Amino acid sequence: MHKARELISTSEVDQHPVLSHLPPELKQRAADRARVVKLARAEPLFQRGDPARWIYFCRSGQVKLFRLSDDGDEKIVNLIDAGRSFAEATMFMPKRCYPVHCSSLKPSELVAYDAEDLVQMFKTSPELCFNMLGMLSRRLHEKIGQIEALSLQNAQTRIANYLLDESRTVGDAGGFELPIGKKYVANFLSVKPETFSRAITAFEEAGILTTEARKFRLIDVPALERIARGTPRA
Amino acid sequence: MHKARELISTSEVDQHPVLSHLPPELKQRAADRARVVKLARAEPLFQRGDPARWIYFCRSGQVKLFRLSDDGDEKIVNLIDAGRSFAEATMFMPKRCYPVHCSSLKPSELVAYDAEDLVQMFKTSPELCFNMLGMLSRRLHEKIGQIEALSLQNAQTRIANYLLDESRTVGDAGGFELPIGKKYVANFLSVKPETFSRAITAFEEAGILTTEARKFRLIDVPALERIARGTPRA
DNA sequence: TGCCGGAATTGATCCTCGTCAATTTTTACC
DNA sequence: GGTAAAAATTGACGAGGATCAATTCCGGCA
Numbered sequence: 001m002h003k004a005r006e007l008i009s010t011s012e013v014d015q016h017p018v019l020s021h022l023p024p025e026l027k028q029r030a031a032d033r034a035r036v037v038k039l040a041r042a043e044p045l046f047q048r049g050d051p052a053r054w055i056y057f058c059r060s061g062q063v064k065l066f067r068l069s070d071d072g073d074e075k076i077v078n079l080i081d082a083g084r085s086f087a088e089a090t091m092f093m094p095k096r097c098y099p100v101h102c103s104s105l106k107p108s109e110l111v112a113y114d115a116e117d118l119v120q121m122f123k124t125s126p127e128l129c130f131n132m133l134g135m136l137s138r139r140l141h142e143k144i145g146q147i148e149a150l151s152l153q154n155a156q157t158r159i160a161n162y163l164l165d166e167s168r169t170v171g172d173a174g175g176f177e178l179p180i181g182k183k184y185v186a187n188f189l190s191v192k193p194e195t196f197s198r199a200i201t202a203f204e205e206a207g208i209l210t211t212e213a214r215k216f217r218l219i220d221v222p223a224l225e226r227i228a229r230g231t232p233r234a
Numbered sequence: 235m236h237k238a239r240e241l242i243s244t245s246e247v248d249q250h251p252v253l254s255h256l257p258p259e260l261k262q263r264a265a266d267r268a269r270v271v272k273l274a275r276a277e278p279l280f281q282r283g284d285p286a287r288w289i290y291f292c293r294s295g296q297v298k299l300f301r302l303s304d305d306g307d308e309k310i311v312n313l314i315d316a317g318r319s320f321a322e323a324t325m326f327m328p329k330r331c332y333p334v335h336c337s338s339l340k341p342s343e344l345v346a347y348d349a350e351d352l353v354q355m356f357k358t359s360p361e362l363c364f365n366m367l368g369m370l371s372r373r374l375h376e377k378i379g380q381i382e383a384l385s386l387q388n389a390q391t392r393i394a395n396y397l398l399d400e401s402r403t404v405g406d407a408g409g410f411e412l413p414i415g416k417k418y419v420a421n422f423l424s425v426k427p428e429t430f431s432r433a434i435t436a437f438e439e440a441g442i443l444t445t446e447a448r449k450f451r452l453i454d455v456p457a458l459e460r461i462a463r464g465t466p467r468a
Numbered sequence: 469t470g471c472c473g474g475a476a477t478t479g480a481t482c483c484t485c486g487t488c489a490a491t492t493t494t495t496a497c498c
Numbered sequence: 499g500g501t502a503a504a505a506a507t508t509g510a511c512g513a514g515g516a517t518c519a520a521t522t523c524c525g526g527c528a
Contacts, residue, residue: 144311
């Protein structure tokens with residue numbers, strides 16, 4: 001059961017948006033206490049309520065953060081791609097537990113940093129704290145955006161916004177590829193797969209985009225932007 | 235137009251969940267630079283996008299934080315009662331602007347603290363930062379809860395949860411009173427006033443609660459909890 | 469006290485989206 | 499490369515909640 005623990009280099013720590021600001025000696029310490037976690041496809045990492053001993057960086061692959069309702073329905077709160085970190089906020093909660101479930105969507109490699117030890121480091125440096133405060137503020141802002149979208153926009157509008165977002169962030173002239181199955185994208189947008197599918201079909205028929213497998217190519221961006229603004233006409 | 239600025243005492247600063255942890259001399263400095271803002275009923279305080287020069291504490295009254303859609307629909311993201319603070323997260327955003335609109339719901343008195351000056355104070359003390367990190371974590375957690383509710387629960391369930399919450403936090407044996415007009419509560423729950431009204435009527439007819447003006451009295455709490463869990467039967 | 473205007477309630481209707489079911493397509497794995 | 503399982507699509511249908519409209523209720527104020 002025990003195999004040699006994979007060593008983490010300080011340059012690995014530099015990937016992390018917050019830990020990269022650690023002074024060199026602490027960077028080393030963080031690396032020394034970190035470990036690599038490898039997940040197969042669809043393997044759970046932690047459950048809501050588990051004590052939050054680790055915070056994570058996604059080195060490769062993809063994981064989902066989600067809530068479950070009493071009757072088993074799932075709501076994906078966040079999709080974490082390679083290069084992004086998650087669960088930092090747990091370090092500062094009174095009861096240090098994960099507030100969501102986490103599970104991989106593809107085979108993934110994560111770097112796990114020791115939460116307790118990091119807390120000690122943060123206690124030594126307001127600069128570090130400020131980096132973290134900035135990150136949490138951005139997250140909070142993001143969530144407010146999600147709430148607004150859920151309350152004020154309909155399915156089509158949310159989907160249109162998502163497509164425009166993806167196109168801008170990961171797309172090139174040739175279009176872009178969905179990071180994962182439409183099922184999960186749909187869930188993230190709080191829409192049923194059927195509804196997602198129908199919306200895409202409608203967009204295709206309107207000449208707004210073309211699809212081929214997972215590849216999307218936007219044809220009529222202005223039209224999509226009008227839909228995203230909730231004003232398909234005018 | 236200029237009248238004498240109302241002075242803020244350090245004991246006023248002690249009301250603030252984060253600033254109360256300032257060392258005495260900084261507490262005095264915060265008080266010296268703070269000011270009182272009085273709002274009439276339904277008076278705007280700031281707009282989304284305004285530079286965030288101040289963070290606020292609600293001394294009395296009530297304000298709403300909200301977003302507006304392009305076609306003018308409003309979504310209340312948060313209701314702030316007396317004793318609560320808001321807008322702290324703006325201090326740590328790259329572009330220090332309010333991400334929501336704010337407007338009073340009743341005549342209110344707010345204490346406005348100088349954001350830039352507070353940032354300087356925070357830079358001196360990891361302890362202060364930790365208090366703030368804790369608060370932002372809690373806020374983030376709250377938002378995740380709202381998102382889950384919007385995605386996974388129906389109108390009845392959200393309303394049931396709200397009633398149970400209110401009953402637990404502000405209620406006594408004789409029931410509790412809505413903090414404001416049902417219109418606003420409904421909006422906060424992302425439900426139309428008509429739907430809210432119908433749900434309450436249904437609860438009354440089921441013998442779950444009684445209402446009288448704004449006063450609510452829960453009769454059959456277990457039944458309401460079942461609805462809140464999404465399993466009305468069993 | 470009586471009047472006015474906004475809030476709340478109630479009813480009727482509509483429409484978006486979820487549900488259920490049947491295929492088709494894609495993916496994973498031997 | 500072939501097969502089984504999962505994902506995606508498509509269609510038909512229904513329910514939850516929004517919308518529109520009409521009263522009724524209540525609070526503030528002269």
